């Protein structure tokens with residue numbers, strides 16, 4: 001097979017290597033998958049406005065975020081169980097992120113220990129958390145993350161429980177027993193324990209284990225147990241972005257969870273301007289959902305995102321060729337963004353303001 005030249009080609013080649021139920025779990029969304037489709041389509045509503053006769057010999061993609069330097073405004077979104085697609089798992093993707101100068105966000109449902117991932121990584125790491133009913137598990141993870149050199153915690157707030165994902169229901173999807181959320185303490189039941197015909201084990205597990213009662217007032221409990229900055233992932237309104245800043249969040253991620261949570265939720269790209277207008281002068285705003293080329297990334301940056309996170313494409317690359325495949329995906333996205341900067345006469349990330357895009 002020829003070397004993929006686009007992220008879509010990585011999708012074709014990577015997905016072809018996955019068992020059908022894993023392909024569906026990764027590629028799918030919630031409900032009727034309206035948000036999954038609309039979030040991709042939203043990029044087509046914007047076009048880039050190139051400037052000309054600018055010295056673009058030295059495009060600069062570097063960025064600082066919460067005190068960390070990144071070589072490119074790109075990160076790997078937190079995703080559960082990388083070993084579903086390759087035995088080298090998160091260690092391989094974390095190495096790939098480091099090679100690309102990108103941020104890596106480890107999921108609370110990682111299939112390797114956060115310490116082992118840190119030992120393999122060569123770049124900055126953050127740890128993503130879901131609010132579990134067993135709060136002490138969160139405090140324990142926060143301590144371990146600090147000790148292992150993680151630089152921030154990212155609390156995902158769009159999942160009081162995992163949504164009904166029809167592909168997973170049809171496939172009775174569960175995680176195979178040899179792939180486990182090894183960072184969760186032994187007192188918590190495995191996702192595989194919830195496997196049964198006609199249900200998604202991930203959804204069933206979350207109904208039992210996630211805390212659906214958490215509110216803004218609880219954030220203080222978490223921030224008081226760690227020195228790490230707390231980033232909130234899954235904010236889609238200016239109101240909540242303001243509440244996040246008021247409650248001490250160090251950043252927010254504008255995200256609809258890749259169309260995997262509230263179906264019919266607003267595409268992140270459409271929500272981004274109101275959120276950056278409300279809070280970008282106080283805290284950095286990150287973006288994820290449907291970024292599939294450098295121009296997509298540029299549009300999100302122009303609408304106010306400091307960096308973009310990319311999810312599924314990294315798993316497609318990992319499925320294709322392990323670490324090298326994931327690294328190739330991130331390098332391709334980085335190189336495409338650099339080309340956009342050169343050809344649009346915007347050699348600095350600061351050149352990507354609202355005037356860099358026009359709404360069609």
Ligand SMILES: Cc1cc2nc3c(=O)[nH]c(=O)nc-3n(C[C@H](O)[C@H](O)[C@H](O)COP(=O)(O)O)c2cc1C
Pocket residue numbers: 025026027077078079080107108109128156233255256257258259260288289290291309310311312313
């Ligand atoms: C297979 C898979 C697993 C995911 N697991 C998590 C997770 O554990 N925690 C989380 O906050 N988000 C999770 N997400 C959502 C991603 O962090 C991200 O929001 C989304 O994938 C971005 O969209 P993209 O895949 O179109 O780039 C997951 C997404 C996928 C595809």
Ligand SMILES: O=C(O)C(=O)c1ccccc1
Pocket residue numbers: 080109159162202206257260
């Ligand atoms: O699949 C997901 O999107 C996700 O966020 C998740 C939630 C719980 C367990 C595993 C993954």
